[in-house]
Amino acid sequence: ITHTTLTARNSTRVDGGRYVLSLSNSGGTTTISVNVKVLDRPGPPDGPLKVKVISAEKCNLNWNPPLNDGGASITHYIIEKRETSRVTWTEVEPHIEAISYKVTKLVCGKEYIFRIAAVNKYGVGDFLESEPFVSQNPFKPPSAPSTPVASAVTGDSVVLTWERPESDGGSEIDGYILEKRDKDGVRWTKCNKRRLNDVRFRCTGLAEGHSYQFRVLAENAAGVGAPSESSEYIKICEATYPPGPPSNPK
Structure with a gap:
């Protein structure tokens, strides 16, 4: 025998590896190792x-x-x-x-x-x-901000300030929502049309002589958190001051 051929059909990559060819005759036996690499689709x-x-x-x-x-x-x-x-x-x-x-x-x-x-x-x-x-957020909505504090009351507006929440829920605070409720009503309505980025806001368009409560909510990527404690009722009116001392009599 001068040569021989072995054909393995439908081979896959698991058929690759080391093959050993044994040759024998009356004089003895010898072996030859052949490394076979099968070209195939990749593994996972x-x-x-x-x-x-x-x-x-x-x-x-x-x-x-x-x-x-x-x-x-x-x-x-x-x-x-x-x-x-x-x-x-x-x-x-x-x-x-x-x-x-x-x-x-x-x-x-x-x-x-x-x-x-x-x-x-x-x-x-x-x-x-x-x-x-x-699929869910790895964080949660923020905790409630502090109770809003009123200042600079006028006949149709008031300035509210508050402190940031103690916990941001694991995600940066995106903004705040300030809400008001008339003493004569039951519904909470938004004071701001756009999300607030500051912890201070002047609420305008209030009815003079009416009293309002205010509360604030923080928002992050997980959503809107719980509202703060409601403020005391604040009466909307122009500020009055005690009269000054009389001028010197003539």
């Missing part, structure tokens, strides 16, 4: 697939390249997701070359699973799945 990315929640609508994914690239460079990754209540997967990103990705547009309160596959020139590899996780 090296886990775990880590999910870090940023907010109720966003999360970060991190993973590692496959331990077996199939004999060809990894060109990109495919990311898919599904809700645990469903069976179908939806595409998140069809072509990402990095090993991390920020996912957006999640639905608060939904439970998700992500999966990622590596791609080389021979095709799409096996998927690596994450553990299920619920």
Whole structure:
């Protein structure tokens, strides 16, 4: 025999490795080792697939390249997701070359699973799945600010000031909402049309002679927190001052 051929059809990357060829004749036996590398689709990315929640609508994914690239460079990754209540997967990103990705547009309160596959020139590899996780904020709404204090009362306005909440809930305070309630009414209504960034606000458009209570709420990325304690009733009227001393009689 001058040569021989062994053909292994439908090989995959698990068929690669060290093969030993034994040759025998009347004079004895000899062996030859052959290292075989099968070119194939890549293996799954090296886990775990880590999910870090940023907010109720966003999360970060991190993973590692496959331990077996199939004999060809990894060109990109495919990311898919599904809700645990469903069976179908939806595409998140069809072509990402990095090993991390920020996912957006999640639905608060939904439970998700992500999966990622590596791609080389021979095709799409096996998927690596994450553990299920619920999309929710890793922080909570802020605690209540201090009770607002009134000053500079006029016939149609008053200045309110307050202290920041003791706890921001783990997320920066985005602003405040100041509310008022007429003594003759039951409903709380907003004093400010836009979110307040300061801890001081002049509330205008009040009815002279009426008495009002005020309260303030803080807001962060998780939502609006609990209201402060209500202020005492403040009567809206022009300030009056004691008369000055008489002038010297003539």
